[in-house]
Amino acid sequence: xxxxxxxxxxFFDITSTLxxxxxxxxxxxxxxxxxxxxxxxxxxxSFISYPDIKPLLTSLHIPALNDGFLPYTLPAIIHHHHQPSxxxxxxxxxxxxxxxxxxxxxxxxxxxxxxxxxxxxxxxxTSISLAIAVQHLxxxxxxxxxxLIMPRVWNILDxxxxxxxxxxxxxxxxxxxxxxxxxxxxxxxEEEAMWMALSGEMEVFVKMLKGDGEGVREGVFFExxxxxxxxxxxxxxxxxxxxxxxxxWERMMGLGDGGLRRLWEAxxxxxxxxxxxAGWEIS
Amino acid sequence: xxxxxxxxxxFFDITSTLxxxxxxxxxxxxxxxxxxxxxxxxxxxSFISYPDIKPLLTSLHIPALNDGFLPYTLPAIIHHHHQPSxxxxxxxxxxxxxxxxxxxxxxxxxxxxxxxxxxxxxxxxTSISLAIAVQHLxxxxxxxxxxLIMPRVWNILDxxxxxxxxxxxxxxxxxxxxxxxxxxxxxxxEEEAMWMALSGEMEVFVKMLKGDGEGVREGVFFExxxxxxxxxxxxxxxxxxxxxxxxxWERMMGLGDGGLRRLWEAxxxxxxxxxxxAGWEIS
Numbered sequence: 001x002x003x004x005x006x007x008x009x010x011f012f013d014i015t016s017t018l019x020x021x022x023x024x025x026x027x028x029x030x031x032x033x034x035x036x037x038x039x040x041x042x043x044x045x046s047f048i049s050y051p052d053i054k055p056l057l058t059s060l061h062i063p064a065l066n067d068g069f070l071p072y073t074l075p076a077i078i079h080h081h082h083q084p085s086x087x088x089x090x091x092x093x094x095x096x097x098x099x100x101x102x103x104x105x106x107x108x109x110x111x112x113x114x115x116x117x118x119x120x121x122x123x124x125x126t127s128i129s130l131a132i133a134v135q136h137l138x139x140x141x142x143x144x145x146x147x148l149i150m151p152r153v154w155n156i157l158d159x160x161x162x163x164x165x166x167x168x169x170x171x172x173x174x175x176x177x178x179x180x181x182x183x184x185x186x187x188x189x190e191e192e193a194m195w196m197a198l199s200g201e202m203e204v205f206v207k208m209l210k211g212d213g214e215g216v217r218e219g220v221f222f223e224x225x226x227x228x229x230x231x232x233x234x235x236x237x238x239x240x241x242x243x244x245x246x247x248x249w250e251r252m253m254g255l256g257d258g259g260l261r262r263l264w265e266a267x268x269x270x271x272x273x274x275x276x277x278a279g280w281e282i283s
Numbered sequence: 284x285x286x287x288x289x290x291x292x293x294f295f296d297i298t299s300t301l302x303x304x305x306x307x308x309x310x311x312x313x314x315x316x317x318x319x320x321x322x323x324x325x326x327x328x329s330f331i332s333y334p335d336i337k338p339l340l341t342s343l344h345i346p347a348l349n350d351g352f353l354p355y356t357l358p359a360i361i362h363h364h365h366q367p368s369x370x371x372x373x374x375x376x377x378x379x380x381x382x383x384x385x386x387x388x389x390x391x392x393x394x395x396x397x398x399x400x401x402x403x404x405x406x407x408x409t410s411i412s413l414a415i416a417v418q419h420l421x422x423x424x425x426x427x428x429x430x431l432i433m434p435r436v437w438n439i440l441d442x443x444x445x446x447x448x449x450x451x452x453x454x455x456x457x458x459x460x461x462x463x464x465x466x467x468x469x470x471x472x473e474e475e476a477m478w479m480a481l482s483g484e485m486e487v488f489v490k491m492l493k494g495d496g497e498g499v500r501e502g503v504f505f506e507x508x509x510x511x512x513x514x515x516x517x518x519x520x521x522x523x524x525x526x527x528x529x530x531x532w533e534r535m536m537g538l539g540d541g542g543l544r545r546l547w548e549a550x551x552x553x554x555x556x557x558x559x560x561a562g563w564e565i566s
Contacts (some may be wrong), residue, residue: 104355123406125500125507126413129491133416204419208412217408224408 007080008042009108011275012056014074015047016156018243021272023047025243026158027142030271031101031229032075032234035108037273038227039117045275048074050157050164055282060097060160067171077104079111102135105229120229127228134222134230137204142144144198145241147174148191151183151246186247195248199255205234206256209263220262234260235267289364291325292391294558295339299328299439301526304555306330308439308526310425313519313554314384314512315358318391320556321510322400328476328558331357333440333447339565343380360387362394385418388512403512410511417505417513420487421520423540427481427525429456431474434466435527469530478531482538488517489539492546503545510550517543518550 013029016022019034024033024047036043048056053074064071076099096111098104106128109120122126150169157165166179184190208222219225222234238260241249253261296312299305307316319326331339337355338433346356359382379394381387389411392403404410428547433452449462457465467473491505502508505517521543524532536544 123409123506125502126406126505126511128408128500129505129513130409130413132414132491133413133420133487137416137419204416208415217411219408222409222412223406228409230412 492542
């Protein structure tokens with residue numbers, strides 16, 4: 001019986017005009033990138049333009065995530081895996097194609113287990129509960145960031161992505177207002193009010209990284225000395241600002257007692273890691 | 284050198300007119316009660332009326348928690364502990380008096396360690412991060428519950444507590460509106476809208492208890508098979524409704540796939556546990 005063989009994971013990210021390794025910018029896709037890099041999973045990657053996401057997922061038979069405003073989303077991965085069958089010693093070929101960051105995280109952690117690959121849920125169900133809670137808290141931060149950052153996201157997209165993003169976001173998120181009219185003036189009162197609301201939501205992460213309220217804890221991660229998926233959720237969010245609005249990102253880094261900066265610095269290598277670029281023709 | 288001796292923990296709860304063991308009703312104080320019962324820490328207890336909380340804490344030299352609307356809060360505990368001094372074999376007497384549920388939780392877990400007492404943070408920093416995240420999420424649920432439950436809280440308070448509660452809450456939370464005018468009509472549209480907002484916030488707990496989105500996980504707790512402080516935060520919140528608004532509580536129990544009910548049932552014994560009643564004269 002031959003040992004199981006696998007082709008690399010293929011990872012679909014959303015493209016931008018930023019030069020590599022900062023081409024990856026989405027808070028959602030970066031979660032998956034961080035996992036692949038942290039777990040040292042070999043992977044190839046394709047950067048996809050916004051209007052191509054739906055045709056891509058349809059061609060991969062990945063169903064719509066929801067019936068809301070954004071039913072087709074990245075990240076997505078494909079995993080071709082050949083496993084020897086127990087029954088007849090012949091090999092069985094399977095292909096898994098999934099999207100949505102949490103299912104991908106659970107899949108990758110299962111498919112690439114310890115001890116070869118460190119777990120992103122190092123404390124089992126506790127880590128998973130923590131990740132789901134943090135994802136919920138990050139969603140609140142993303143909502144609070146919309147008017148601040150969405151107009152800046154547009155700046156870094158490829159031309160086809162810009163057209164799609166403007167049309168869908170202006171209609172779906174901002175009631176038809178132009179992106180240029182949504183972003184408050186830099187340094188003005190309105191921006192300050194939005195920042196206060198956002199940084200208020202982020203206060204919980206400062207507390208969590210501090211741990212026991214006394215500032216005495218080991219390790220820079222939510223789980224202490226070992227990174228986990230919960231960290232990658234927050235770091236993906238921070239990287240979104242780092243890519244799109246460096247001034248606001250600097251402000252974020254200054255929150256609390258430096259815990260966010262320490263977390264960022266510990267994870268930066270996994271934010272920037274890249275797979276091998278591989279073209280992808282959408283059928 | 285004689286072994287360390289300790290007097291029981293003394294626990295201050297907020298009183299109500301409900302008969303024991305349901306006399307304890309506050310989502311905040313119940314967190315501490317759950318810890319004491321789960322960890323099998325011997326304790327005495329006093330039930331305090333709202334207007335007596337500030338004089339009590341002042342007499343115990345417990346400072347105001349914040350400069351907000353409710354600076355003096357229960358739960359609070361007192362711990363008299365005699366420990367043999369390393370230096371001279373004489374014994375040293377210490378008294379710890381603290382309030383605020385998370386500092387109390389961290390204190391009790393440290394002062395009553397394993398293996399004699401099971402930990403409420405069984406996965407160390409991961410459990411603490413989880414608890415801080417859940418506390419934040421529960422605060423959002425408490426905010427969403429105010430208009431629904433505060434008028435019902437009044438019903439179960441002692442007469443002095445009722446006067447204090449009405450005055451402080453009508454002024455501090457409801458802009459001077461009477462408690463009777465805040466609660467929407469049972470079964471009406473306004474109540475339904477509030478319920479939808481609240482149950483929407485609670486959706487994250489349903490997901491967390493389900494675990495991996497596939498409904499396959501071991502154990503009924505956030506951390507799998509072992510209860511932790513994060514569970515007690517949610518159960519304290521659920522018990523608040525069970526005590527004050529049984530109809531809404533039944534609706535909560537029906538959320539999701541039964542995970543909240545299973546959690547409740549697993550924790551019910553610790554919700555109802557009582558310490559030995561001990562009078563307390565406020566100096």
